[in-house]
Amino acid sequence: MKLATIGVGNAGSKVVDRMVEFESKTNRSLCRHVHAINTARTDLAKPEYIPEEQRVLVGDTNQKSKGHGVGGDVEIGAEVMSADVDEIRRAFDDIEIHNVDAILVAAGLGGGTGSGGGPVVIDALQDMYDEPVYALGILPGEYEGGRPALNAARSLQSFVNKVDNFIGFDNDAWRAREQTIQEGYEEMNRELAARIVTLLAAGETDDTDVAENAMDSSDIIRTLATDGVSSIGYAATAVDAQPEGLLDRWGGSGASAEDPLDDASQAKKIKSLVRRATNSRLTLPCEVSSAERVLVVVSGPPSEFSRKGIESARQWLEQEAGTVEILVGDDPREGSSRLAAAVLLSNVSDAPRIETLQNQAVDAQEQIAEQEAAREEKINDLITDENDDLDPVI
Amino acid sequence: MKLALVGVGGAGARVVDAIRGAEADGDRQLCYGNLLTVDISRTLGGDLDHVPREQRVTIGDTHRGVDDGVDGDQDLAVEVARADAPEIQRALDTITMRTLDGVLVVAGLGGGTGSGAGAVLVERLQELYDKPVYVLGMLPGVDEGSHAALNAARSLRSIVPAADSTLLFDNDRWVDADGGTDADGNADATEERYGRANRELASRVLTLFARGGPDPSSIGANTLDASDVVRTLSPGGVASIGHAAIELDDDGGLLSWLLSILPGSRERETSDERTDAGKIQSLVGQALNSRLTLPCEVSSAERALVVLSGPPEKLSRRGFESARQLIEEETNTVEVLAGDDPQVGSSTVAATVLLSNVTSVPRIDSMQRDAVEHERERVGDAVPASEESD
Numbered sequence: 001m002k003l004a005t006i007g008v009g010n011a012g013s014k015v016v017d018r019m020v021e022f023e024s025k026t027n028r029s030l031c032r033h034v035h036a037i038n039t040a041r042t043d044l045a046k047p048e049y050i051p052e053e054q055r056v057l058v059g060d061t062n063q064k065s066k067g068h069g070v071g072g073d074v075e076i077g078a079e080v081m082s083a084d085v086d087e088i089r090r091a092f093d094d095i096e097i098h099n100v101d102a103i104l105v106a107a108g109l110g111g112g113t114g115s116g117g118g119p120v121v122i123d124a125l126q127d128m129y130d131e132p133v134y135a136l137g138i139l140p141g142e143y144e145g146g147r148p149a150l151n152a153a154r155s156l157q158s159f160v161n162k163v164d165n166f167i168g169f170d171n172d173a174w175r176a177r178e179q180t181i182q183e184g185y186e187e188m189n190r191e192l193a194a195r196i197v198t199l200l201a202a203g204e205t206d207d208t209d210v211a212e213n214a215m216d217s218s219d220i221i222r223t224l225a226t227d228g229v230s231s232i233g234y235a236a237t238a239v240d241a242q243p244e245g246l247l248d249r250w251g252g253s254g255a256s257a258e259d260p261l262d263d264a265s266q267a268k269k270i271k272s273l274v275r276r277a278t279n280s281r282l283t284l285p286c287e288v289s290s291a292e293r294v295l296v297v298v299s300g301p302p303s304e305f306s307r308k309g310i311e312s313a314r315q316w317l318e319q320e321a322g323t324v325e326i327l328v329g330d331d332p333r334e335g336s337s338r339l340a341a342a343v344l345l346s347n348v349s350d351a352p353r354i355e356t357l358q359n360q361a362v363d364a365q366e367q368i369a370e371q372e373a374a375r376e377e378k379i380n381d382l383i384t385d386e387n388d389d390l391d392p393v394i
Numbered sequence: 395m396k397l398a399l400v401g402v403g404g405a406g407a408r409v410v411d412a413i414r415g416a417e418a419d420g421d422r423q424l425c426y427g428n429l430l431t432v433d434i435s436r437t438l439g440g441d442l443d444h445v446p447r448e449q450r451v452t453i454g455d456t457h458r459g460v461d462d463g464v465d466g467d468q469d470l471a472v473e474v475a476r477a478d479a480p481e482i483q484r485a486l487d488t489i490t491m492r493t494l495d496g497v498l499v500v501a502g503l504g505g506g507t508g509s510g511a512g513a514v515l516v517e518r519l520q521e522l523y524d525k526p527v528y529v530l531g532m533l534p535g536v537d538e539g540s541h542a543a544l545n546a547a548r549s550l551r552s553i554v555p556a557a558d559s560t561l562l563f564d565n566d567r568w569v570d571a572d573g574g575t576d577a578d579g580n581a582d583a584t585e586e587r588y589g590r591a592n593r594e595l596a597s598r599v600l601t602l603f604a605r606g607g608p609d610p611s612s613i614g615a616n617t618l619d620a621s622d623v624v625r626t627l628s629p630g631g632v633a634s635i636g637h638a639a640i641e642l643d644d645d646g647g648l649l650s651w652l653l654s655i656l657p658g659s660r661e662r663e664t665s666d667e668r669t670d671a672g673k674i675q676s677l678v679g680q681a682l683n684s685r686l687t688l689p690c691e692v693s694s695a696e697r698a699l700v701v702l703s704g705p706p707e708k709l710s711r712r713g714f715e716s717a718r719q720l721i722e723e724e725t726n727t728v729e730v731l732a733g734d735d736p737q738v739g740s741s742t743v744a745a746t747v748l749l750s751n752v753t754s755v756p757r758i759d760s761m762q763r764d765a766v767e768h769e770r771e772r773v774g775d776a777v778p779a780s781e782e783s784d
Contacts, residue, residue, distance in 0.1 A: 010616075039621075040617075040619050040621075042613050042617050042619065043613070043617065045613060046613055063524070063525075064621070065621055066495065066620070066621075068395070068495070068619040068620035068621045069619040069620075069621040069622065070621050070625075071619070071621035071622045071623075071624055071625030071626070071731070072622065072625065072731055073621075073625055076621075076625075112621075143715045143718070143719060144715075144718070145718060145719070145722050145728055145730055146722070146728025146729075147728045147729050147730065147731075149728075150728070175711075175715075176711070179710065179711045179712075180706060180707055180708070180709050180710055180711060181614065181615045181616065181706075181709045181710070181711050181714050181734045182614075182615050182706055182709075182734075182736070183711070184615075184711035185615045363728075364728040367727065367728055368728065368729065371629075371696050371727065371729075372629075375629055375630075375631070375696065375751065378631075378694075378751075378753040379554060379555070379630065379631040379632075379751065379753060381753065382554075382631070382632060382753045382754075382755060382758060383550045383551050383554045383555075383632075383758070384551065384762075385547065385762035385763070385765065385766050386762070386763075386766075387766070389766045389769060389770075390544070390547050390548050390551065390762065390765055390766060390769065391548060391551070392513075392548060392551035392552040393468050393469070393472060393509060393510055393513050393545075393548040393549045393551070393552045394472055394510075394513045394514060394517065394552045
């Protein structure tokens with residue numbers, strides 16, 4: 001698949017940066033177009049792989065932002081982005097839409113720019129193009145507190161309503177313990193990037209000379225076309241270095257599924273990899289059985305592929321996910337030293353973190369409303385003496 | 395964040411001078427040269443080191459009643475500030491507000507000029523600009539007498555509703571927190587006492603409001619920006635700043651340094667990092683409890699912001715999270731913004747906490763009681779105010 005990828009806000013831009021890093025290190029070319037959009041000038045200086053001219057600062061002439069972010073305020077995030085929507089449209093004019101199959105908008109939902117501005121960006125894209133627009137949304141961890149939870153719970157509704165699919169990432173599930181602040185985020189973003197790129201980069205090659213199980217972008221689009229929330233599982237294993245002679249014997253790189261290489265042990269390896277991926281820590285932990293559609297991309301050197309393995313993985317998943325809408329395909333990566341499986345669970349309806357997030361948000365909203373209601377009176381009490389004997393100086 | 399600094403009265407001017415001095419010493423910029431001091435006097439005060447002469451305005455020199463100053467008379471200060479409004483206006487015109495995020499008015503609230511002219515100035519600035527006008531106010535110590543308490547109590551009633559937020563600094567508490575000064579209390583010691591307190595205050599203001607240079611290594615994973623500070627302060631009311639720092643090689647010294655450069659020392663990292671997380675949490679606890687510029691009931695705050703600065707390899711994620719969580723618990727609010735401020739090569743880790751709209755402040759209550767008593771005596775005895783001893 002070929003994507004136009006747009007990171008909105010700090011978290012979103014960093015994920016996109018890591019996606020580009022991952023694809024350049026693994027010789028993939030998923031993101032044909034990248035953009036980072038932010039309201040904070042300092043954060044826009046951070047990406048390492050997004051070219052400078054593809055970074056868009058919005059709201060720098062807005063009194064409430066002025067290039068200094070939006071203070072985690074989702075309303076200001078939306079307001080600032082809407083005010084500069086023409087600038088965003090101009091930036092998107094660059095997208096060579098005939099060259100991409102879909103658009104992915106990555107954003108953190110706990111802050112202000114991604115959560116408030118993300119839906120505005122999506123609206124603009126949906127207006128401009130017929131291609132599907134997906135979101136990669138990062139949910140704040142419970143430990144990040146009530147305000148981010150409230151931002152995220154509200155923003156999630158807008159995102160899910162506007163996109164063709166919302167792929168979730170739960171910071172709680174991926175929180176690592178012993179790390180510095182910087183490393184913690186970087187590692188999470190790298191994990192997420194590996195998953196999303198492995199999954200979506202399948203079938204990006206124009207080469208028709210591939211195995212018959214090869215995934216193509218229409219398979220991915222079909223699986224994602226559920227309008228729901230999705231989660232990705234992933235597992236990878238190192239591929240033993242094959243002696244050169246063996247490859248030659250089986251006819252080299254173009255080895256197709258009909259080859260006798262399709263032996264039992266390879267089939268088992270594929271199946272167990274898919275199983276491991278499905279049971280792995282998902283980007284958004286959820287009930288696998290609540291998924292409506294499932295897509296599996298097995299990526300690695302074609303010599304490792306096994307039609308039997310793919311078939312038995314599919315059967316196993318049918319049981320596990322309780323759906324017949326399952327596509328399993330391969331993504332040949334000549335010369336890759338890893339065999340990886342990425343599993344997309346599309347439209348999962350049972351994701352516990354979304355529920356706890358909503359509860360946390362409701363509590364936060366009530367508390368904020370109470371504090372706001374009492375504010376004026378409390379300030380007045382503080383600055384007024386007990387019997388109101390003292391006059392203001394002016 | 396870029397804020398114009400306007401110091402009103404002697405104490406306000408000295409704090410502005412201290413902030414300007416701290417800017418010059420470090421790499422943090424707050425006012426970018428946009429500063430001004432306003433005093434009421436017949437003579438131009440000359441004890442400022444960092445404020446250029448042309449940026450010091452003296453008003454009231456032709457006003458009868460004004461001698462060396464207003465002698466603690468805040469009503470006179472209000473009158474003078476209103477009468478000389480055009481002069482103040484001319485001085486304000488030299489500030490290029492267009493490029494700034496707001497104004498910080500700095501004033502001692504015990505004195506006549508700071509408490510009276512300060513209130514007039516805040517009102518005027520709000521009329522002039524649509525940008526936030528913040529106040530940094532110094533509350534008088536108990537030993538400054540009940541007339542100072544009256545000035546401050548009345549001034550707060552005008553300034554707090556007019557300003558976008560009023561950051562307060564309790565002189566009493568501050569000197570204690572610094573471990574006290576000479577028992578003699580001689581003039582030099584007093585001067586030094588305020589000098590030190592002002593420098594401490596200046597460094598807190600800069601840590602909170604000013605960012606370092608454009609060096610990419612100083613951009614954190616969660617850099618707090620001007621909008622974050624504006625949002626935290628937006629409920630208005632009174633705010634307090636807490637700050638605590640630790641030297642990193644305090645406990646390990648040479649040995650831990652040696653271990654850290656020896657090959658194979660990575661095994662130690664896990665336990666080291668755990669200690670760091672604990673350290674950061676206790677640091678934030680310290681900043682909240684004993685090191686506030688204005689001691690207050692932490693749980694009465696409506697919003698909070700915390701910045702952790704230090705060498706990036708020492709800012710543990712877990713420490714950062716538990717610091718944020720600790721603040722959410724202590725303040726009993728969900729509106730907590732947390733940021734990191736990496737300082738490559740620094741040997742200290744510091745936590746700076748901003749508590750916005752704190753509404754339970756014992757010092758303000760006691761000041762109001764002193765003020766009411768003072769007012770009653772004054773009216774009852776029908777004699778002019780004079781310095782009282784406690």
